[in-house]
Amino acid sequence: MKERDGLIIVNTGNGKGKTTAALGLGMRAWGQGYKVLVLQFIKGNWKYGELQAAERMGADFVIRQMGEGFVRNVKGDALVDHKDAAEDALCNARIEMMSGKWDMIILDEINYAIKFGLVSVEAVLELLEAKPQSQHLVLTGRDARQEIIDKADLVTEMREIKHPYKKGIQAQKGIEF
Amino acid sequence: MKERDGLIIVNTGNGKGKTTAALGLGMRAWGQGYKVLVLQFIKGNWKYGELQAAERMGADFVIRQMGEGFVRNVKGDALVDHKDAAEDALCNARIEMMSGKWDMIILDEINYAIKFGLVSVEAVLELLEAKPQSQHLVLTGRDARQEIIDKADLVTEMREIKHPYKKGIQAQKGIEF
Numbered sequence: 102m103k104e105r106d107g108l109i110i111v112n113t114g115n116g117k118g119k120t121t122a123a124l125g126l127g128m129r130a131w132g133q134g135y136k137v138l139v140l141q142f143i144k145g146n147w148k149y150g151e152l153q154a155a156e157r158m159g160a161d162f163v164i165r166q167m168g169e170g171f172v173r174n175v176k177g178d179a180l181v182d183h184k185d186a187a188e189d190a191l192c193n194a195r196i197e198m199m200s201g202k203w204d205m206i207i208l209d210e211i212n213y214a215i216k217f218g219l220v221s222v223e224a225v226l227e228l229l230e231a232k233p234q235s236q237h238l239v240l241t242g243r244d245a246r247q248e249i250i251d252k253a254d255l256v257t258e259m260r261e262i263k264h265p266y267k268k269g270i271q272a273q274k275g276i277e278f
Numbered sequence: 279m280k281e282r283d284g285l286i287i288v289n290t291g292n293g294k295g296k297t298t299a300a301l302g303l304g305m306r307a308w309g310q311g312y313k314v315l316v317l318q319f320i321k322g323n324w325k326y327g328e329l330q331a332a333e334r335m336g337a338d339f340v341i342r343q344m345g346e347g348f349v350r351n352v353k354g355d356a357l358v359d360h361k362d363a364a365e366d367a368l369c370n371a372r373i374e375m376m377s378g379k380w381d382m383i384i385l386d387e388i389n390y391a392i393k394f395g396l397v398s399v400e401a402v403l404e405l406l407e408a409k410p411q412s413q414h415l416v417l418t419g420r421d422a423r424q425e426i427i428d429k430a431d432l433v434t435e436m437r438e439i440k441h442p443y444k445k446g447i448q449a450q451k452g453i454e455f
Contacts, residue, residue, distance in 0.1 A: 116298035116434040118289060118299035125301030132331025154309025158334070256440035257293040 107204075107236040108254040111214060113245035116259030123239045124151055125206045130237065135204035139164040140199055141217070142190050142242075143171055143179060143210040146253065167193055169211070172217045187219035189221045195228055205237040212242025212249065222246050284381075284413040285431040286391045290389060290422035293436030300416045301328055307414065308339045311382035316341040317369050319396070320348055320387040339349055341417045344370055345387070364396035369433075372405055375413065379414025382414040389426065392411060399423050 110126065112119040127137040138153070144166050155164045167190035169183045194208055214220045225240075229252050232238055240249065250256050279291065279413050287303065289296040304314040316332070332341045335433055344367035391397045402417075406429050408413055427433050447454045 111439075112295060113439075116435070116436075117432065118295050118302075121302035121306070122295035122299035122436075123302065124305050125295075125303075127300035128301050128305045128323075128331045129327035132327040132329065132334065134330075143318060148306075150309040151307065152321045153311075154305045157309065173351070213337040214306070238351045246391075250440065253293035253440060255294060256438075258294060258439050259293075259299075260435040260437055262428060262435050263427065264432060272380075 107232065107233060109143065109232065109252055110237065110239045111212075111238045111245050111250060111253040111256040112255065112259060113243055113250075114183040114258035115243055118157045118259040119241045119243070120209055122259070123209060123238070123241050126156075126239055127162060127205060127207055127239075130205045131158060133147075134161075136161045136202060137163070137205045138188070139207040139209055140190055140194050140197070141166040141209045142187055142214040142272050144168050144186075145170050165193070168214065168219070171213075172219065174239075177232045183217075184219050187214045190223055191220050191228065195220070195231065198232060198238075201233065204238065207237065207239040210242045211240050212245045214242070215241065215246055215249075216242070216244050221246055225249065226252065232256070235257070282330065283411060284409065285414065286409065286429055287416045288389075288422050288427060288430040288433040289416065289418045289436060290392055290420055290433065291435035291437050292420055293438040294441070295436040296420070297386055298353075298420045299434070300386065300418050300438070301331075303414075304339060304382060304384055305335075307382045308335060311338075313338045313379060314382045314384070315380045316339070316373070316384040316386055317367055317371050318386045319345040319364055319391040321363075322347050339351050340368070343450045345391065347391075347395070349396065360394075360398050367391075368397050368401055368405065372408065375405070375415075376408060380413065382416065384416040386420070387419045389418050391419070392420070392423055392426070392446045393421050398427055402426065403429065406422045409429065 112122050131137050155162050169186040172183050175183055236237050291300050308314050332339050346363045349360050352360055392399050
């Protein structure tokens, strides 16, 4: 890792650009020769396009799928599995943060994991406290908690103004996945 | 180019993620094996990080710097130069669109070029009309005109919620450039 002050960046809101902008940040950092790790708190959110791109970009841009899928209607034992997976992702984030290997870590959909009670906001705040000084952390997901926003340096809300599905257009290869 | 319906995507708003999310879209498309061209209407907006990333990504991800710099206080002959450069960029966009070489073309800061009168909104609307069916077009820049939004399939507004420069933190290598 290089010497500098790393930022805590949050991409939130109901629009499409949250994960996409995190990808762009990762690409820009990778272009600078930085090492970038994406930890995915919600399985299935990262699609073929970005997984293939990471593959082509080599060992300095790594995407790791950690959590389970979206949980809107999950209950009982299945919810316990989701929580276990999210807790594992959080531990993994801490280990990787402390390893000194990564210049930027993207915690994708961690806001979602907080919102649905898969991880506590306190645990995530502790993680932010433990951030090595020079490391950049990017947190994505809608409905970012105010406590997270308070800790962040740069917060952007992506607002959906117009969405093609509402016009009856199907998901597009290379755009959505 | 592959067979499908391409989208017109607009990233606008006062926040940081507009160009960054376009980069992410480009990376995802490139991961799918698509060919991506970035045409930059405002010189200097794309920095070392992304230029280096494109370099590392090879011939299927190309960034071309076309326009002059930002024009806020430019007047007289210098403004004529800026307009000439923006018109050149627009012609270049049309030629590349029609060439059939690219699956995605990113017209970076074209909204800005319209806002400052470097190109007319009518000329850009004509460009959108001429889009090959399967090609994705991404337009970035704040203050997107309503006529452009009306033509678009997917529009996202990036809103700045919190910005580090306001806290006195300097621009960060790998994040801002």
